[in-house]
Amino acid sequence: MKSLSRILLVLFFLAGCTVSKVYPEKYYSENKELLHQTESIYRKASAKKTFALGFTSLDFSSISIELKTDTVRYIYDFPVEDQRMNDTLQKLGYDVGTIQAVITNMKKIKATWINTLDYYVDGNPQTLSFLSVPVKQFSLFPLMQKRKYYIYTFYNKLQAYDAVGRLLDKKNKRQLRRVNGQHFYRINDWVSYTISGKFR
C-alpha cells in the first residue's frame, strides 16, 4: 500500500514534467529563409487586406482565419482542405493564391499563427509581423502538458536592444518594449523572439 502511494506520488510529479527543446535562435537560423519568405508574402498580402492565420490543431488539419474589414472582423474555422475556405476568401475579396502560399509555408516551418500587430512610436502607427511556432515537447501525461511557443516578431525598421539583448522602446531607451505583454530578445536588428505559453 505504501509503495503504491509512493508510485502515485512519483507519477503525480512526473505529470507536471515536460521535456522541451528550447532553442529559438537555433530554430531561427535553421529556418531563416522560409521564415522570412513566409513573413514577406504575408506582409505584402495583409497590407492590401488585413488577415491573420492560425492552426487550431497541432497536426495542422484545421485552420482558423481572421479577416478584418473596416467594420467587422470575421473569424472562420475550417478543415485545411475544405473548399469553403477558398470560397469565403474569394467572396470577401482576398487573394486566395497568396493566402494558400502562406498556409503552405506555415505548414513547412510548423508555424501555428501569423498576424500583424500595431504599435506606436511617438504617436505614429507602425506594424510588426507576429509569427509563432510550437516548441518540440515530450510529456508522459499530455493531458497535463503546458504548451510553449517560440514567438518571432519581424519589424520593417531597425530596433534597439540593451546590452543583454532585450528589445527596447525606441523613444525611451531605458524602457523595455512589450509585445502582447511580453519582453522580447534580439535575433538581429529586424527580428526578435520570446518564448510564450500562448501562440497568439
Add this chain to the structure above:
Amino acid sequence: MRYSIVILLLLATVSYNGYSQLRRPAKEFNEPERLKALEYLQSMGTLQKSIYWPNVNPDRFIANIKSNVENPYTFSTGRGTSFCSYGALSYTCLKNEPYRYVVCMLQLYKNGKANYRKVMLSPSDSVKVVAGTIRYQGDLDINPADQIWFLSLADHFKGYVNFFNRKYDRGDENTLWAAANLAKFNRMLRKMCKYKINSRGSDFIRPWIGNKYEFIKQKMAEGEVYLYINNAVFRKKNHNLTQLIVPTHFIVLTSLEKNEKGEIVVKYWDGSYKTQKETSLKAFRKIIYGISWVKYQEVQL
C-alpha cells in the same frame, strides 16, 4: 401605529418612484444625443491642460472623445488588459447616452473627478499619473481619454476578484486589479446606466438553461444582451489539451443566428471590433457562464 402606516406608505412611494426611474436602452443608436454631444464638444473650444492629469494632452483628449462619439464602436480596450467589462459597459453608454458620457469626461478632465449619474468617479493619484502613459496596448496607446475612462471605472468599482489587489500600481490594467466578476458587471450597469438588469449564471458554474440558443435569442429580441464567456475555449490561445473552466471575458452580443450546417453564428462586440464567429452548438453551450440582459424601451406608436 399611525406613524408606522405613514412610514410604510412613504417607503412604498419611494420604492415605486425608484422603480419608475429605471431606464431602458433604445434599440437604435441615440442619434439626437450624439449630435447634442458633438455640439457640446464643439462649443467647448480648446481645453486648458489639466493639473489632475499631468500626462494627458488636452487636444488629444478632445480628439479621442470626439472619435468615440462619432464612431462609437471603434474604441479600444487594449491588447492585453482586463478592461473587457468596462468596454461592454462603455458600449451601452456610448450607444444610449453619448451626451452624458461627454459631460462626464470633460468634468473628469477639468476637475479630476466627476459624476456619472450618482456614481462619483474620483480616481486615485496613482491612476492620474499613469493615465496617458499606458503603452504597448495597440490603439489604446494613443487614446488618453479611453485610458482615463477605463482606469477611473476600474478604480471605482470593486468586486471580490479585486480583493487581493485593490490599489493601483503601474501595469495593473493587465491584472486582477481591473478584472470583473458577473455580480460586479451587473452592478456597474445598474449604477451607471440605471438599468433593471436581469441575469442568469455565475462565476464558476454555467447556468442551467435547457436551450441556451433559444433563450438568448429571445432575450436579444427584447433587449441588449451581455455574455460572460470562457474565451480560452471560444478563441484558443494555446493547444493545451486541458483548458481553464472559468469565464474570462465579457462581450456585447449583437446578433445570433444558425447557419445551414446548424452552427451558431455569433456576432459580438468586445473592444474595437465587431466580430463574427461560427461555433458549434456544443461549444456555444460550453463557453457561456453568465447572461445579463436589459429590455429595450417600448416603442410608443
